Amino acid sequence: MTFPSEPEAVGRDLPRRDGAVKVLGTATYAYETPLANAAYLHAVQATIARGRVTALDTAAAEALDGVVAVLTPGNAERLASTEDRELAVLQGEEVAFRGQVVALVVADSSEVARHGAALVRVEYAQQPHDAELRADREDLYAPESVNPDLPTDTSEGDVDAALAAAEVSVEETYTTAMYHNNPLEPHATAALWDPAGEGFLTLWDSTQGVHPTRTALASVFGLDEAQLRVVCPYVGGGFGSKGQPHVNVVLAAMAARAVPGRPVRLALTRQQMFSLTGYRTPTIQRCRLGADRDGTITAIAVDVVELTSRIKEFAEQSGVPARMMYASPNRSTTHRLAALDVPVPSWMRAPGECPGMFGPEVAMDELAERLGLDPVELRIRNEPAVEPGSGKPFSSRNLVGCLREGAVRFGWAERDPRPGVRRRGDWLVGTGVAASTYPVSRMPKSTATIRREGERYAVEIGAADLGTGTWTTLAQIAADALGVTVALVDVRIGDTDYPMASVAGGSSGMTTWGSAVVEAAGAFRAKYGSEPPDGAEASGSVQPADDRHAMHAFGAQFAEAHVHLDTGEVRVPRLLGVFAAGRIINPRTARSQFIGGMTMGLSMALHEQSVLDPRTGHVVNHDLAGYHITANADVGAIEAYWLAEDDPHVNAMGSKGIGEIGIVGTAAAVSNAVWHACGVRVRDLPITLDKVLHALEERPRH
Amino acid sequence: MQREITVRVDGTARPLTVDTRTTLLDALRERLGITSPKKGCDHGQCGACTVLSGGRRVLSCLTLAVTQDGAEVVTAEGLAPGAAGAGQQLEGGLHPVQRAFVDCDALQCGYCTPGQVVSAVGALDEFAAGWPSAVTEGPGAPGLDRAEVAERMSGNLCRCAAYVNIVTAVLRAATSLPAGPTAGKEVDG
Numbered sequence: 001m002t003f004p005s006e007p008e009a010v011g012r013d014l015p016r017r018d019g020a021v022k023v024l025g026t027a028t029y030a031y032e033t034p035l036a037n038a039a040y041l042h043a044v045q046a047t048i049a050r051g052r053v054t055a056l057d058t059a060a061a062e063a064l065d066g067v068v069a070v071l072t073p074g075n076a077e078r079l080a081s082t083e084d085r086e087l088a089v090l091q092g093e094e095v096a097f098r099g100q101v102v103a104l105v106v107a108d109s110s111e112v113a114r115h116g117a118a119l120v121r122v123e124y125a126q127q128p129h130d131a132e133l134r135a136d137r138e139d140l141y142a143p144e145s146v147n148p149d150l151p152t153d154t155s156e157g158d159v160d161a162a163l164a165a166a167e168v169s170v171e172e173t174y175t176t177a178m179y180h181n182n183p184l185e186p187h188a189t190a191a192l193w194d195p196a197g198e199g200f201l202t203l204w205d206s207t208q209g210v211h212p213t214r215t216a217l218a219s220v221f222g223l224d225e226a227q228l229r230v231v232c233p234y235v236g237g238g239f240g241s242k243g244q245p246h247v248n249v250v251l252a253a254m255a256a257r258a259v260p261g262r263p264v265r266l267a268l269t270r271q272q273m274f275s276l277t278g279y280r281t282p283t284i285q286r287c288r289l290g291a292d293r294d295g296t297i298t299a300i301a302v303d304v305v306e307l308t309s310r311i312k313e314f315a316e317q318s319g320v321p322a323r324m325m326y327a328s329p330n331r332s333t334t335h336r337l338a339a340l341d342v343p344v345p346s347w348m349r350a351p352g353e354c355p356g357m358f359g360p361e362v363a364m365d366e367l368a369e370r371l372g373l374d375p376v377e378l379r380i381r382n383e384p385a386v387e388p389g390s391g392k393p394f395s396s397r398n399l400v401g402c403l404r405e406g407a408v409r410f411g412w413a414e415r416d417p418r419p420g421v422r423r424r425g426d427w428l429v430g431t432g433v434a435a436s437t438y439p440v441s442r443m444p445k446s447t448a449t450i451r452r453e454g455e456r457y458a459v460e461i462g463a464a465d466l467g468t469g470t471w472t473t474l475a476q477i478a479a480d481a482l483g484v485t486v487a488l489v490d491v492r493i494g495d496t497d498y499p500m501a502s503v504a505g506g507s508s509g510m511t512t513w514g515s516a517v518v519e520a521a522g523a524f525r526a527k528y529g530s531e532p533p534d535g536a537e538a539s540g541s542v543q544p545a546d547d548r549h550a551m552h553a554f555g556a557q558f559a560e561a562h563v564h565l566d567t568g569e570v571r572v573p574r575l576l577g578v579f580a581a582g583r584i585i586n587p588r589t590a591r592s593q594f595i596g597g598m599t600m601g602l603s604m605a606l607h608e609q610s611v612l613d614p615r616t617g618h619v620v621n622h623d624l625a626g627y628h629i630t631a632n633a634d635v636g637a638i639e640a641y642w643l644a645e646d647d648p649h650v651n652a653m654g655s656k657g658i659g660e661i662g663i664v665g666t667a668a669a670v671s672n673a674v675w676h677a678c679g680v681r682v683r684d685l686p687i688t689l690d691k692v693l694h695a696l697e698e699r700p701r702h
Numbered sequence: 703m704q705r706e707i708t709v710r711v712d713g714t715a716r717p718l719t720v721d722t723r724t725t726l727l728d729a730l731r732e733r734l735g736i737t738s739p740k741k742g743c744d745h746g747q748c749g750a751c752t753v754l755s756g757g758r759r760v761l762s763c764l765t766l767a768v769t770q771d772g773a774e775v776v777t778a779e780g781l782a783p784g785a786a787g788a789g790q791q792l793e794g795g796l797h798p799v800q801r802a803f804v805d806c807d808a809l810q811c812g813y814c815t816p817g818q819v820v821s822a823v824g825a826l827d828e829f830a831a832g833w834p835s836a837v838t839e840g841p842g843a844p845g846l847d848r849a850e851v852a853e854r855m856s857g858n859l860c861r862c863a864a865y866v867n868i869v870t871a872v873l874r875a876a877t878s879l880p881a882g883p884t885a886g887k888e889v890d891g
Contacts, residue, residue: 019804020796022812023819025738025778032737040732110732111721184742184750184861185813236740236813237861270743405889467810467862584888588807592864596810599863624747624859631856633837633849635865641889 049617080222099275166290185236278346432672507657597662712780759824
C-alpha cells in the first residue's frame with residue numbers, strides 16, 4: 001500500500017492526545033477501573049529459594065473478619081496448561097525461587113488482604129539452592145537459541161589466529177548488573193468472571209499487549225479466546241516487563257473464578273515486583289578485539305555468560321550486536337547460561353543490545369586508546385559495506401553520519417585524548433563516545449479497522465501506548481494514509497474488542513501497527529473512494545517484511561563526565577545523542593523516547609544494580625530506596641537529534657522503531673568519559689565511586 | 703478499628719469511615735474512587751502519590767487517613783477549579799503547571815505525572831515563600847533556575863525519564879518565559 005512521500009500529519013510536532021487526562025490523573029490504569037464491590041488480593045511469597053512447602057496453615061487468615069478466601073495449592077483450581085512454569089501458580093508444593101507465590105488471600109479490603117497474608121503460616125522442607133552467577137561455573141550450557149530466535153553462537157574466519165597476529169589487541173571482561181524494569185505503575189490486574197453460560201473472563205491488565213495476554217491466559221485456563229476480553233487503555237510504563245503476562249494476571253483470574261460475579265483487584269507491591277515480574281540478567285562479557293596498526297579491525301570476539309531460571313529459560317541475546325556493528329574478517333560470538341534457583345528473567349528495554357553494547361563499545365574505546373586513534377575515527381574506519389554475517393545490503397545505515405554530526409554538535413574536535421588531565425575546581429572532566437544500534441522489527445500479525453463515523457474516521461486496533469505516543473502517532477499515520485486532516489481521526493486502542501495487534505515490544509509497534517493502518521486505509525479508499533458513507537468500514541493487515549535488506553537504526557552517544565577529586569562521585573552534566581531512525585512520526589514524542597532512553601542508560605551507568613544475595617536468593621535492595629534510578633537532580637543536559645533518513649524498505653512510512661535505541665550505548669559512553677576524566681577504566685557497572693577512588697588517592701593533589 | 707472522618711478533597715467534603723491503618727492514598731483511591739494520586743511504591747520513595755494537604759505537598763502513602771480529618775486535600779484532578787471531568791479538553795480546566803507539562807511533553811506513561819504536577823505546584827509555592835533548597839547558594843532568596851527546579855522535584859521519580867522536560871515545564875509555568883525547545887530536531891548529517 002502506498003503512503004504519501006510528503007506526508008502532512010506525519011512529521012508534525014503534535015502534543016500527545018492523552019496529555020490532558022494524564023496531567024489531571026483521570027486516565028484510568030488497570031487497578032483503577034471502576035468496579036463495584038471489588039475484592040482485594042494479596043500474595044504470600046516463599047521465604048526459601050528451593051524446596052517444598054510441607055504445611056500451609058490458613059486458619060488464622062480465614063478467621064480474620066473480611067477475608068473471603070485463601071487460595072493455596074491445596075484448593076486452587078487446576079490450570080489447563082502448566083507448560084509455562086512461571087504462570088503455573090499454586091499448582092504444587094515445589095518452590096523454585098525465593099519470592100514465589102505460595103498462597104493468595106482474597107478479602108473485602110486491601111488492608112485485610114494484606115493482614116490476612118501475614119497470618120498465613122508456611123512450613124518448608126528446604127533444599128540447598130544455587131543462585132550465584134560466575135563465568136567459571138562448570139554447568140554453563142548453550143541454549144538452543146537466544147531471544148527472540150537467534151543463533152546462540154556464530155563463527156566466521158579464525159579469531160584466535162587473527163588475534164595472535166594482530167598488531168594491537170584488547171582482551172577484557174566487562175560486566176553489567178542485574179536490573180529490574182521498575183515501571184512506576186506496579187503490575188496490576190483487575191478481573192471479573194461472569195459464570196453465565198460457558199463463562200466469560202474480563203481482565204483489566206497493565207500490559208504491553210492485550211491480544212498476546214488473552215492468548216496466553218486462554219491457554220493457561222483452557223478457555224476459548226472468545227471467552228476472554230483484555231482491556232488496557234493506559235500503561236504506566238513497562239519497558240518490557242509488561243510485554244508478557246506474569247503471575248499477577250493468573251492470580252487475579254484465578255481469584256475472580258473463585259468468587260464468580262465479584263470483581264477482584266490485585267496490584268503487586270514494589271517489593272514483590274523484584275521477584276515476580278521479570279528482570280534483566282546480569283552479564284559477564286569477555287570481549288576481544290584485534291586490529292592492524294592503522295585501526296583496521298581484524299578480529300571481534302564476544303563471549304557472554306548470563307543466568308536464567310531453572311523453571312523457564314530466557315536467553316538474553318547480548319552477543320548479538322557485535323555480529324553486525326563493525327567490519328571484520330574474523331568474528332565469533334557465544335552465549336552460555338547458568339540455570340539457577342532465581343526468579344524468571346525476561347525482557348527489559350533493548351534486551352541484547354542494551355547490555356551487549358556496553359562491553360564492546362568500551363572495548364572499542366580501549367582499542368582506540370592503544371592505537372592512539374580517535375574513537376570516533378576508529379568506528380568510522382570499520383564501517384562494513386554490507387551486513388556482516390548475512391551479507392545483505394543495509395536498507396540504510398547512517399552510523400557515520402551520526403558520529404560526525406554528534407562530534408560537531410558536542411564539540412569533539414577540541415578534545416585532548418589524554419586521560420586525567422582536565423580539572424575544573426574539585427572535579428576531573430572527561431568526554432566519551434559510543435555507538436548505538438537497534439534492529440527494525442516487524443511482527444507477523446496485526447490488523448486495523450477504519451470506519452467512517454459521521455464526518456470522522458475511527459481507527460481501531462488492539463495496540464498499546466506505554467507512554468510511547470501511540471494514541472497520537474497512529475492518528476498521524478492514519479490521517480496521511482487516508483488523506484484527511486489528523487483532527488478528523490479518532491484512535492481506539494488497548495482492548496481485545498478491537499482487531500488483533502502484536503505486543504509493544506522490540507520497537508516494533510509503529511512498523512507493525514502503522515503498516516496495518518496504512519493497509520486498512522488503502523482498503524478503505526479502494527472500497528469507498530473519496531466520499532465514503534457513514535458507517536463505511538474496511539480492514540487491513542500488516543504484510544511480510546522485506547527480507548532482502550538488513551534493517552537497523554543507528555546512533556552515536558556523547559557524554560561528559562565529572563569525577564570528584566576527593567570523593568570519587570561521578571556526575572554526568574551532559575549527554576548528546578544523534579540518531580538515524582528513518583522518518584520520525586512525531587518529533588515531540590520521539591524526542592521524549594530518545595531522551596528517556598538515554599536517561600535510563602545514564603541510570604544504568606551510574607545507579608542501577610539489583611543486589612542478589614546468593615546465600616538467600618533474595619534481591620536485598622528490593623525497593624526504590626535501595627534500587628536507585630535516576631532522580632531529577634541526577635540528570636543534566638540531555639540533547640537528542642536525528643538525521644533525515646529516507647528508507648523506502650523498512651515500511652510504508654519509512655520509520656524505524658525508536659523506543660529502545662536511546663538506552664543502547666549510553667552506559668559505554670559514560671564509562672569512556674569517566675576514563676577520560678580520571679584515567680580509570682570501569683568495566684563493571686554501575687560506575688560507583690569505590691571503583692575510581694583508588695586512582696584518585698594516588699593522584700598528586702595540586 | 704474504624705473511624706469516621708471528613709476530608710475535603712478537591713473542594714468537596716467527603717465523609718467516610720476508615721480503618722485506622724488506612725493511608726490517605728488508599729482512602730482516596732480505594733474508598734472514594736479518587737485515583738488521580740497514584741501508588742508507585744507505598745513507601746514514600748517515588749512521589750507518585752503526592753497531594754497538597756493544607757496547601758503543602760505531602761506523600762499520601764505515608765499519611766494515615768485518620769490524621770486528615772478536616773483537612774483540605776487537593777489532587778492533580780482538582781488543581782484547577784472546574785477541572786474535574788475536563789477529559790480531553792485541552793483548552794479548559796488545566797492549571798498552568800498542567801498546561802506546561804502537556805506543552806513541554808513532560809510526561810510519557812503518565813503514571814507519575816499527577817504527583818509530579820502537584821509536587822511542582824507545591825515546590826513553586828515553597829520557592830515563592832523564599833525557602834532554600836540543598837542547592838541554594840548563600841543567604842537571600844533563591845533564584846529559580848534548572849538546578850533549583852531539579853533539586854526541588856527530585857522526590858518524584860519518573861521511570862520514563864521525562865526529567866529534562868519536567869524542569870522546562872516547571873520553569874515555563876513559573877516564569878511564563880519561552881523555555882527550551884520541546885520538539886526534537888532533525889539535523890543535516
